[in-house]
Amino acid sequence: MPLTKRCAALGTAIGASVLLLASCSSASSSTTTTPPTQALSAALHQLVGMKDGPPGAIALFQTGSAPTALTAGVGNTTTKAPIGEGDVVRIASVSKAFNGAIALALVSRGKLSLDDTIGSVVPTLPAAWSTVTLAQLLHHTSGVPDYIKSPAFLKELQADPEASMTPTQLLGFVADQPLLFTPGSKYDYSDSDNIIVGLMVEAATSSTYESQLASIVTGPLHLAETSMPTSSALTEPFVHGYAVEEGHAPEDVSSSLNPVLAWASGGMLSSAADLNTFMRAYAKGSLFDAATRARQLRFVPGESGPPGPGTNEAGLGIYRYQTSCGTVLGHTGNFPGYTLFAASNAAGTRSAVVFVNTQLNPQSTPKPSAALRHVDELAVCAALGQAS
DSSP states (O other), X not given: OOHHHHHHTOOSOSOSBSOOOSOOOOOOXXXXXXXXXXXXXXXXXXXXXXXXXOSEEEEEEESSSSEEEEEXXXXXXXXXXXXXXXXXXXXXXXXXXXXXXXHHHHHHTTSOOTTXXXXXXXXXXXXXXXXXXXXXXXXXXXXXXXXXXXXXXXHHHHHOTTOOOOHHHHHHTTTTSOOSSOTTSSOOOOHHHHHHHHHHHHHHHTSOHHHHHIIIIITTTTOTTOBOOSSSOOOSSBOOOEEOOTTSOOEEOTTSSOGGGTHHHHOOEEEHHHHHHHHHHHHXXXXXXXXXXXXXXXXXXXXXXXXXXXXXXXXXXXXXXXXXXXXXXXXXXXXXXXXXXXXEOTTSSSEEEEEESBOOOTTTOHHHHHHXXXXXXXXXXXXXXXXX
């Protein structure tokens, strides 16, 4: 299907994370034979074998000193190579967790306050948004309109999916709009929120968002495969992302959309191994102080995008997933060619990462999306050492 036709079908968030394209095997390996692992492996292979399912999938979980990775299908339909735990992937809205980590670390260091308002930190943004606080942005209770849903933005995207825009230009698509509701009164997932958080980070530090990402997160955690790209280019080894449509060969869309159109909201690259390391540290709260963590873990009802396993609730830059096997903290995301889930228990000792190389969402791909959500839950069960 031509890219322009797929772009015309965009109707919801970029990430959940970036831009919802409405259309848009290797043998499993394991160091254990526990029932949760067996169930997870079987579910991965079933997902890859579904109509409209992804070409490949990986589920990585860690209960001890080293992670276990299970794979099904391929990360590249040409070479038939499986997905590797160190292969780079577009992480979409899981970028929002990194956004939260940077902002909360700066709060912990006194550079920002969760009560700081848009108007006090970035006064050049619309006056109608000026009273919204950093906490409300991280909570998705700000009421700031989502630029991803702007008809003008979608028109620009359809015309040139590889366009490059600044964060201010992205917000410009909704800059003339008032808040959708009184800040703090309800939950409404908006990619604009994390773009604004990124600008607040830059204003508070007099430096670039990318430099703060490196100094606060990727450097200290030694995340060698994690970055914020400035173009749609990818370097090997990376997981190829595909648009999957019945009756057609999977179409490689790995570089069909410029990730700067999501920036701090969903434009990052990482690997399963790096996401596992990051989420264990982030969920544990090791990147900021206890008082900031306590504020982060005040939850309201609200699903991540796409929905994660079990019951979803939103904290500040993090979600709580209450599953049949226990509770974890993390984030999900999707982008043309990719869908992800990464989570850890609150102690940072048991974690799970799942991703597939096609974009799945409940609206346009309900059956494989439900199957993926089941895989996410089984990965949590494997991480927590519980049978589903």
